[in-house]
Amino acid sequence: MENVYSWRExxxxxxxxxLYSHRNEQEARQIVELIYAxxxxxxxxxxxxxxxxxxxxxxxxxxKGFRVVGVDISHRMIAEARKRVPExxxxxxxxxxxxxxxxxxxxxSIFSSFGYWEDDLHNLSMLIxxxxxxxxxxxxxxxxxxxxxxxxxxxxxEAISKNGKTFHIKRWIKDNMVYKEISWIEDGRLLRFxxxxxxxxxxxxxxxxxxxGFIPIKTYGDYLGNAFEPKLSERTxxxxxxx
Numbered sequence: 290m291e292n293v294y295s296w297r298e299x300x301x302x303x304x305x306x307x308l309y310s311h312r313n314e315q316e317a318r319q320i321v322e323l324i325y326a327x328x329x330x331x332x333x334x335x336x337x338x339x340x341x342x343x344x345x346x347x348x349x350x351x352x353k354g355f356r357v358v359g360v361d362i363s364h365r366m367i368a369e370a371r372k373r374v375p376e377x378x379x380x381x382x383x384x385x386x387x388x389x390x391x392x393x394x395x396x397x398s399i400f401s402s403f404g405y406w407e408d409d410l411h412n413l414s415m416l417i418x419x420x421x422x423x424x425x426x427x428x429x430x431x432x433x434x435x436x437x438x439x440x441x442x443x444x445x446x447e448a449i450s451k452n453g454k455t456f457h458i459k460r461w462i463k464d465n466m467v468y469k470e471i472s473w474i475e476d477g478r479l480l481r482f483x484x485x486x487x488x489x490x491x492x493x494x495x496x497x498x499x500x501x502g503f504i505p506i507k508t509y510g511d512y513l514g515n516a517f518e519p520k521l522s523e524r525t526x527x528x529x530x531x532x
Contacts, residue, residue: 367381
């Protein structure tokens, strides 16, 4: 049996960027516009892009005139973000562990950059760390999957070919986690990497935010700002204030 590498190792692979090169920049722009339109951020605010990946969101925050610090656990993601958005500051750090105290005006966790751990104590610790990094009254926007939508629309298997490589993708749900396994053949060897996210229902997610020190004030179901509908919405986007 070939080894199955974890999501941490997958995020360091160039194939990650190849497979997800289709990701829509428009989505990043839309969520930044939605946050900007809320009126909860002052001009020149300092924004923490938590789980920044390769800087999709940071890019649009900078375009809006905000000061941005992006944080991610992946070496490669941070390296790519620094090249993509030189105007922002990027730091490799595990957000389960506090780094700042009352520094930021706002923080975001967008595109399901939360919920990787089976044990919710680890997921909660990330929220607590973000809360600690915010000033009192600061805005936090958490964008997460909607478990109901995921369960109804899960595609068990598919194959995607890009640049001469064919990626075989399997998805399944087990023990309240959704898994995606990506595999391909390279130099006669089967490589397999796994992504995972906890299926956290809206009520539980809201309670976790409150436990971490946030007051949820508004929930949307997509990046255009449509209302959250538990049985239909693709996303769970919660606007919160640090109390």
